[in-house]
Amino acid sequence: MTKVIHRRYVSHGDAHYAGGLVDGAYALRIFGEIATELSIVDASDEGLLAGYESVAFHTPIYAGDIVEAHGEIVSAGRRSRRVDLVAYVTARGASDAAQSAATTLDPPIRAVTAVATLVVPEPAAPASAGAHTVGS
Numbered sequence: 001m002t003k004v005i006h007r008r009y010v011s012h013g014d015a016h017y018a019g020g021l022v023d024g025a026y027a028l029r030i031f032g033e034i035a036t037e038l039s040i041v042d043a044s045d046e047g048l049l050a051g052y053e054s055v056a057f058h059t060p061i062y063a064g065d066i067v068e069a070h071g072e073i074v075s076a077g078r079r080s081r082r083v084d085l086v087a088y089v090t091a092r093g094a095s096d097a098a099q100s101a102a103t104t105l106d107p108p109i110r111a112v113t114a115v116a117t118l119v120v121p122e123p124a125a126p127a128s129a130g131a132h133t134v135g136s
Contacts, residue, residue, distance in 0.1 A: 001073045004037045006030055007090070012063040020063035020093075027061065027069070027087045027112040028052075034071035035083060035118050042073060042081065043120035050080075053115040061111050064093025064102060073118070081118040087111045 008030070016023045032049050039047030061067060069087040076082075088108035094101040 001076075002038055002042045003070065003072045004034050004041070005068060005070050006034055006037075007066065007068045010061060010063055010065045010067055015063035022061040022063060022065075024055075024057050024112070027057075027067070028055070028114075030067065030069045030087060031071065031085045031112075031114055031116065034069055034085060035116060038071055038073055038081070038083060039118055039120055042076075045121050047081075047118050047120040050117045050119045053117065055112070055114040057112055059089065059109050059111050061087070061089060062093065065089045066091035066102075067111065068108065079119055079122060081120065083116045083118050085112075085114040085116060087113075 010022055010026070012020065014022050014026055035049040036046050039045060066089070067087055068090045069085065071083055071085045073081045074084050087110075089105060089111050090108040091102050091104045092109075094103050
């Protein structure tokens with residue numbers, strides 16, 4: 001099935017809580033961007049992320065982290081797509097060292113998982129063979 005990966009640095013401007021903690025909505029925004037790209041690749045339309053079946057927060061995301069998010073269409077109906085989503089922390093700022101120090105995480109830490117429903121427009125009906133336009 002169709003897969004998409006996004007990777008980004010979590011800036012300190014994204015932190016909303018003490019200790020540089022980022023809100024859970026941060027990962028959901030990334031998941032929304034992934035759903036949009038999946039829809040464009042799969043159906044040539046931005047589609048609509050209709051809802052989440054489940055969301056689980058496994059570990060916090062902090063300012064200074066690098067987050068890699070994966071999305072995959074795992075099943076498809078006529079208009080709906082079931083999407084598995086997971087965000088990993090692949091690098092983490094080292095708070096006990098110099099302010100710019102960071103550590104690559106091997107293996108990455110699973111931070112957020114979700115299952116979502118993506119809806120795309122109805123496929124266009126093919127033009128009928130004997131159709132004609134007004135005025136012809």
